[in-house]
Amino acid sequence: MNKSRFLSWLYGETDVMEDILELDETSDESREQLKREKRRLRRELLRSGRAKKVIGAETKGFYALYHVVAVVSCIMLIGVLLFAVANLPRYGEENPETTEMVARYVEKGVEETGADNIVAGMILDYRAFDTLGESHVLFTALICVTILLRLDRKNMRKTYEDYYAIRGERFHDISREAIMRNVAAVLVPCIFVFGIYVLLNGQNGPGGGFSGGAVMGAAMIIFSAAFGFDKADRVFSKRLGAWVTFAALSFYSAAKGYVFFTGANHLENHIPKGTPGAILSGGLILPLDIAVGMVVAFTMYGFYNLFMRGK
């Protein structure tokens, strides 16, 4: 196999198995006929009394098993959860694991992380591996939606007309409406700037990676809804989204992945923390914020895109 063909398969442009695998060439009409024939046979089978009894017994047994499995798995899940809750410290009880950590975070947080916003200091410095897992959960969710809903290039809908033509429905193109277009032309830049502000200001004020990324994702959704897929594809293509998400996640993993091996103890930090309150402060918090924000924004937009034009 030559290289360009391999690359084009890697990007999902061509299907390697296209000429090798047999395709079902039966026309729609004969398929309909087959379906009708099948239904007729099934009806006839059901009409004879004995078959009815047999089929009824079979399904009854199956459903009984179904209920038993459902009840057993529910009870097991409840048992596991109750066991976990029973091991938690009692509410309000003196518990060094929690109280000491909270005191340490509140008293020394600004000094140790260099972030004025103590929440950002916690989630991106002390507990950075939690956020690492969260961004990977988002990425996994996006991959699952892609596997379920993505169509190849031949079937991908470029416009709303295609979408409704395939489904045989009336269509109402919201991107042709003057109100939607004019409002979006004013609103989208403002929402984007607000999202970037929230993203970059995470270590000083309220906000951070997740909220900033969600605001930017909403702006991308409005852009796509108001100006159509073809224009949105020119700016935020699927390949750009994949590369940005990949780069952000690998940067985060490279920066904080080691904590899984050191038992959540941080290595000595050589990046200057800066003065708390300045934009370039908090050491690694700002780059990590940007990475999380990129992942969240492209995940939200990807969800919308796949739900809108996917299968």
Add this chain to the structure above:
Amino acid sequence: MVLTLTEILKILLLVLLVVCAVSVNLTKSLLQAVIIFLSYSSVMCILWVLMESPDLAITEAAVGAGISGTLFLLTLRRLRAVDDIEEGGEDGK
């Protein structure tokens, strides 16, 4: 006991929150349920601001009231539950 204006507002919003949460379950039309759920998110967003956690409020407004609403509506369209919106006769079929 004298309640300040903020506390009265908080109590009103909490009552509204409970009303929204209950009426989502009682609504028969799926579209109405989604819209009530979005208003639940908006009320929750104001409550986060009153509870002095503005970063959660930003996230709630963007995700709860914005993006999840879009995804819910798209799912409803895929289920063909909102086909008749344009004729004004949505009967939640």
